[in-house]
Amino acid sequence: MSTLGILISGRGSNMMALADACAEGRIRARVGLVLSNVAGAPGLAEAGRRGIETLVIDHRASRTRDEHDGKVAQALRESRVTLVCLAGYMRLLGPGFVKAFEGRLMNIHPSLLPAFPGLDAQRQALEHGVKVSGATVHYVNESLDAGPIILQAAVPVEPDDTEETLSARILEQEHRIYPEAVSLHVDNRLRIEGRQVRVTGR
Numbered sequence: 015m016s017t018l019g020i021l022i023s024g025r026g027s028n029m030m031a032l033a034d035a036c037a038e039g040r041i042r043a044r045v046g047l048v049l050s051n052v053a054g055a056p057g058l059a060e061a062g063r064r065g066i067e068t069l070v071i072d073h074r075a076s077r078t079r080d081e082h083d084g085k086v087a088q089a090l091r092e093s094r095v096t097l098v099c100l101a102g103y104m105r106l107l108g109p110g111f112v113k114a115f116e117g118r119l120m121n122i123h124p125s126l127l128p129a130f131p132g133l134d135a136q137r138q139a140l141e142h143g144v145k146v147s148g149a150t151v152h153y154v155n156e157s158l159d160a161g162p163i164i165l166q167a168a169v170p171v172e173p174d175d176t177e178e179t180l181s182a183r184i185l186e187q188e189h190r191i192y193p194e195a196v197s198l199h200v201d202n203r204l205r206i207e208g209r210q211v212r213v214t215g216r
């Protein structure tokens with residue numbers, strides 16, 4: 015059975031969506047570790063309540079990104095993690111980490127990539143005046159929010175939307191497509207071919 019390692023920095027609602035999908039059998043995997051770079055991340059307590067092992071690795075305790083990434087990688091290996099899911103993890107992971115977990119490292123982003131990568135994607139969408147936005151689950155490569163796309167879901171942007179209302183509409187879709195993408199991966203139904211992620215078999 016696959017073992018997920020979920021990296022968070024805050025609220026952890028996507029982590030909970032993944033953990034609940036595992037507990038309910040919608041993802042054939044267990045969550046082996048929820049790891050945060052922020053000691054007070056609310057998601058840690060939620061993971062603890064679900065009986066999931068948690069760990070804090072404060073990035074400020076390391077002098078370099080590589081040193082921090084190395085500690086994170088080591089912890090994931092110790093927990094026998096086979097798929098790493100970034101879920102609101104607010105630290106960039108360096109090329110060494112990305113290489114070590116290539117094809118086994120996913121992220122969720124609150125826009126229809128390649129539009130609006132980086133921070134505050136929902137605000138960027140509103141400021142740009144787009145009429146449709148959404149969520150993207152993708153494999154992580156060495157460029158920010160630019161890896162091969164697994165699943166996307168679109169939502170309308172309403173004229174009276176605020177960052178909060180748009181974020182809430184997108185989040186609902188995040189909680190739907192992230193478990194779906196992880197389930198496809200652990201069932202070995204995803205094939206990365208260059209930029210394409212093919213979904214195989216039924």
Ligand code: GRF
Nearest residue numbers: 025026027028102122123124
């Ligand atoms: C989500 O919007 C996710 O797409 C982005 O950061 C946010 C994390 O929210 N990467 P949560 O911590 O999962 O509730």
